[in-house]
Amino acid sequence: MIHFLVRQVRRWRLSLFEKVILANTFMLLGEAQVGFWVTSHNLESAHYLLDTAFIVVATLTTVVINFILLRLSFRPLFSLLATIRQISAGETQLRAPLDRHVDTEIGELALSFNTMLDRLEHTRQEQTRLILQTQENERRRIALELHDEAGQNLTALLIHNELLRQQLQLLPQQEMHPATRQQLEQGLLHLNQLTQETLEGVRILAQQLRPSVLDDLGLAAAFRWLVEDSTQRLQLEVGLTLEGISEEVHALPPLYETTLFRIAQESLTNVARHAQVQKARITLRQTEQHLLLQISDQGCGYDPARAHAGSGVVGMRERASLLQGTLTLRSQPEQGTHIDVCLPLPAQATSPQILEEGRSYDPEQSSTNHAYCPGR
DSSP: HHHHHHEEOOOOOOHHHHHOOOOOOOOHHHHHHHHHHHSSOOOGGGGGHHHHHHHHHHHHHHHHHHHHHHHHHHHHHHHHHHHHHHHHOTTTTTTOOOTSOOOOOHHHHHHHHHHHHHHHHOOOOOOOHHHHHHHHHHHHHHHHHHIEEEEEHHHHHHHHHHHHHHHHSSGGGGGGGGHHHHHHHHHHHHHHHHHHHHHHHHHHHHHHSHHHHHHHHHHHEEEEEEEHHHHHHOOOOEEEEEEEEOOTTTSOOHHHHHHHHHHHHHHHHHHHHSSSSSEEEEEEESOOOOOOOEEOOOOOOOOTTTTEEEEEEEEHHHHHHHTTTTTEEEETTTEEEEEEEEEEEGGGGSSSSSOOEEEESSOOOOOOOOOOOOOO
């Protein structure tokens, strides 16, 4: 009987207020019927005892039923409150549970809350996407200006310096003191060397801002350039393994290529700065459904529970989440650090010609630890 009434109440989709009113109405009607029966029978000596017992039992029954009813009705609200606290603590991917058996108002509140979170998350991702795209465009513009303006000016300075040196050599010996001539030649030589170093620094800076190889030759070539650049600039020996990555230019959407390249670039920079090791490994693998990237080292590591992630790790996670992917960082003291990135592959990039046989590029020919796709 009780289960039947519960099913009927759920079917009626009553609000909390209506449930409380309905329950109290039934209880008052029942108490009135029992009270009418008691007063209609002449029970003499037991009359007052029965009245008192009836009032006490009716009161306790009313309190217990209201407590149970309110407790059951407010349970979804407590669950919603717990979800809000978890989201406030940083677990922004959580959503309030929806149950068709809960009260209409609480269900609408949970649905509205989830809708609001989805809209906020969508807005945040769009803003982050716009910021990152603007950063990449600005990096590309600055890199081009460095290459075209500063590079050309420094090249012209080199040519002008060489012309001055040739003119100095053509001057007759008697027109200039030998010590002065030697001093000028050394100064021009030093100026030439300094200009070449500055030109090389500008070229490296332009490549780091936006590697032209990423736009011109594609992701695989960009990763090979990153390995060579890390060896020369960071003194970091990097093993690279590419599996299923097409050599075609822009076989993947540019946003995917930029995301993977920037995550790998930032990870190698962190290895060089903090890992206290001179070796690292990159594995980039493409399956039928995912792009998997792993960057690992055997350095000093750290305890993620105690150390707060820097802006670099936060930025890498933001880039991965923009493509509905995940980034997992695993590290322990004295056991190295492992970064695993999993990006769902876009539909237009799953054609057979892209899923070709992988190529491996490894200076040490050491073993490969494949990245895994963490569960979402």
